[in-house]
Amino acid sequence: MTKSQAIQHFGSISVLAKALGVTYEAIRQWDEVPELRQYQIERITRGALKAKQQSGAA
Secondary structure, X not given: OOHHHHHHHHOOHHHHHHHXXXXXXXXXXXXXXXXXXXXXXXXXXXXXXXXXXXXXXX
């Protein structure tokens, strides 16, 4: 998911921040949604937003 998709789903950065238990400024600093936050958002939204599958190098 992209940062803009997450913000759009929640309606604002403030609401997203509250849902994640982080500050508004923390989210503003993201270039991309961190991987673990993506999984947290996926769980909070009950799958409405999906975490990107990261390809792990062995």
